[in-house]
Amino acid sequence: MIEKRWQIAPQLSTEQQALADSLGSSLQVDPNLATLLVQRSVTDFDQAKEFFRPDINKLHDPYLMKDMDRAVERLEKAIAQGEKILVYGDYDVDGTTSVTLFYGYLHKYYDRMDYYIPDRYNEGYGVSSQSIEWAAENGFSLIVTLDCGIKSVDKVEAASKHGIDFIICDHHRPGEQLPAAVAVLDPKRTDCPYPYKELTGCGVGFKLLQAFGQSQQHDPALLLQYLDLLVISIASDIVPITGENRILAYYGLQRLNTQPRIGIKALIQIAGLAGTLDITNVVFGLGPRINAAGRIKHAKEAVRLLLSEDVEEAETFAEEINIHNLDRRKFDSSITEEAISMIANDDGLSKAHSTVLYKEDWHKGVIGIVASRCIEQYHRPTIILTQSHGKAAGSARSVPGFDVYEAIESCADLLEQFGGHTFAAGLTLPIENIQAFRQRFEEIVSGSILPEQLVPLIDIDLELNLRAISPKFYRILKQMGPFGPGNMTPVFTSTPVTLVGNPTIMKEKHIKFEVQQGDSACYTAIGFGMAQAFPHLLEKKPFSICYNLEENNFRNKSTLQLFLKDIKFHEPI
Structure with a gap:
């Protein structure tokens, strides 16, 4: 087992502890849960209400973003004059969900448009010369880029010679010079006053449509139907799930779990995802499959699936993408083995x-x-x-x-x-x-x-006695999601704990055992890739664990179990 550093969050200050005590009392929750909330800067009842129940009406005014007025004006002009609009996105999950969201929404109001995803291998990342030539040959006069374009200074200049304007929606760091586009929407622009800086490319596209919808007096609920796409971009692009992203992810997960679009539903089914989906399911179940289209064949396949409105068609597309994902796994496995060998030798x-x-x-x-x-x-x-x-x-x-x-x-x-x-x-x-x-x-x-x-670091939120765990504790803990960067799934440590019964090894790699602390209930602990700990557990000496608390559903019975992140024995393994 690779040695890891455990870093336990510092104890609350006297002032913070007073806030935690007050918060725990007003919310009637376990003191450990109140500590977790204060660690996340939730210190009073009103903040807790906003944290547990994000409000979709608290999204920022899209017009606070630099150039938003210019972007909306140019989009409206293109529609009014019957210009051809090209929606251009990157080939990763953020790019393909961006294109689906923007094209899918706008196409319901305007049909003189198409979308373009560059080929990962023949064109590479960002705006390509081939795409500009293609746009010029096909009579497009406005290109809206999503999740790319912030560094395409020369390409935007080249396009202008063909009479093509650009609206750039990006979230990457700008270079020293901004492209000479009609509008450059990027919260990371140093001169952009937009209050939240961590939107995905899909998020920036969403804000443009939000502003456009306001200008056109569309029903805001129509755009919210696309939040299932936006939460996939937030999860897969590993951006902080804080502020505006937290609101969008919260409602996006609701949409994903109740009314996902046909293409996403087909993808959920072929991925074998059951029960309520969370950010982790998206990151490991949906994201890689959407990405696989662009990695193995062409990302247009992912957009085609996500835009599909026919169940049979969507199921066929999802099967194709799943095959790409299986191929991706084979390449991933063999190349990783080769790379590790190169380093070791x-x-x-x-x-x-x-x-x-x-x-x-x-x-x-x-x-x-x-x-x-x-x-x-x-x-x-x-x-x-x-x-x-x-x-x-x-x-x-x-x-x-x-x-x-x-x-x-x-x-x-x-x-x-x-x-x-x-x-x-x-x-x-x-x-x-x-x-x-x-x-x-x-x-x-x-x-x-x-x-x-x-040295790999494990950030631990707090030390928890196993006696504190209960169904109510877990129910409230789960409501602290959606979890991700900026609000990670809480990690606990319990020490010392003792083994109950004998450990078992699963698939020669993983370990499973029962653990207890004092007179606490016994809990099943699962450690993936931790089979090396087996002989040390047999010594029956007390040890320390750090873990996430999770629910195991088996044969219609739910039990709480400890998903181990590491085990520490008193002697190094």
Whole structure:
């Protein structure tokens, strides 16, 4: 088992404890739950009401976003003059849900429009030259980009020569120069006063439609029907589920669980998802399947499924996408195995503070996933590269606390293109620059990363006695969702605990056992990938666990169980 750092949240200050005591009393909840709320800056009854029951009417005015008035004006002008509008999105989940939402909503009012998703392999990320040529040849005069475009300065300029205007809806960090578009909607613009900065690309598109709907006096409920798409983008793009995203995710999950669109319903069925869906189900069940279309074939297939209004057609499309996902898993598994082997068998790579690997025949569609898998094994900033159109194209992933985008930016002179976020980025460079890039990147990482950032960290909310767990405790805990970045599923530690009965190993990898603390009830604990702990458990000595509390439904019977994140024995394993 990889050694992990446990970091327990600091105890509440005297002032915070007083707030927690008051909150616990007014809400009539367990003191541990009141502590969790104060940790999340929920300190009084009114804040708690807003936290537990987000209000869709509390969404920000879309016109607070810089250029929103110009975007709506240009969209209305295009419709009034009968111009052809092209809805352009990235090939990932955020991009495809963005296109589906924007095209799906607007197409009900206006039909002189089409959508375009670039080919991951032939065109690459962002606005492509091919797409502009295609738009010009087909008579489009307005392109609305979603989840891309903020760095497409030269492409927007080239399009203007064909008489094509742009409205850009993006959420990535802008470069030094903004494209000369009619409107650039991006909350991360330094001059944008919009109060919430963490919208997805789909979220920015939603705000444009919200403003357009207000201007056209549409019933706001019509746009809310698309929240099932928006919550998929929020979950899959790993953005903070705070503020406006929390409201959108809360109502999006309601929509997903009660009235999902036909395409999403087909996807839920083929993914074998049962019961009430949460953010985790979306991240691991729906997101990868939607992504698989663009990774293995073409992302237009995902949009086609999500726009489908015919049940049989949707089921057929969902089956096709599921096959792509199975293919993606095979590529993912074999390339990950190869990458891990490359690190393990190279002394320099295994001892480095970063990982940069290149192999010309790796499948470009899964290299981001492979980078994440490598981090699970070697906890450090990782870049996986493969050959694409004679260049090295890659995906970067990082570890908590380290800004991989900044590190890549410091190597900009060796690159042809790059973009992304703090924890994930994409890049393209000449193949002959790979070795120089690997050396520079390692120098930057080793010179700035903290030693503790190279050890996996488990953030623990609080120490919990197993006696505190009850059905009511779990019911209220569950209402603190939707969980995700900024409001993670609470992690508890209980210490010391003792084994009850004998542990069992499942599928040679996982472990299952009963645990008790003092005179508490016995709880089943499940530890995936923790089979190495088996002999130490047999010693029957007290130990510590950290875990999420979850519900196990089996044969119509629900029981609470502990989903282990780590086990600590008094001697290292």
